[in-house]
Amino acid sequence: MELKKGTNRFYMLDGDKEIGEVTFTEDPPTVLSINHTFVDSNYRGKGIAQQLIQAVVALAMNNQKRIKPVCSYAQALFKRNKDYAAIEYHE
Known part of the structure; x- marks a missing residue:
């Protein structure tokens, strides 16, 4: 499995198949908001979302x-x- 970075997201590949992703928005100047996390049901329970x-x-x-x-x-x-x-943003 391979971790890749895209525009405002990271995703995990198993070969050519995308098996998980996390998306975020940049709220300038200092905050990244994690909006969505998904892992294919066949790959859940393996720590991919945490990675x-x-x-x-x-x-x-x-x-x-x-x-x-x-x-x-x-x-x-x-x-x-x-x-x-220490890294969590609080309004």
């Missing part, structure tokens, strides 16, 4: 941005993972 979210977290950290978890999966992951507290 996709982690890619957005790394992008935010490398660019001194914060993250606003909007989609339900991102919200749940941010609640479970206290390491994300």
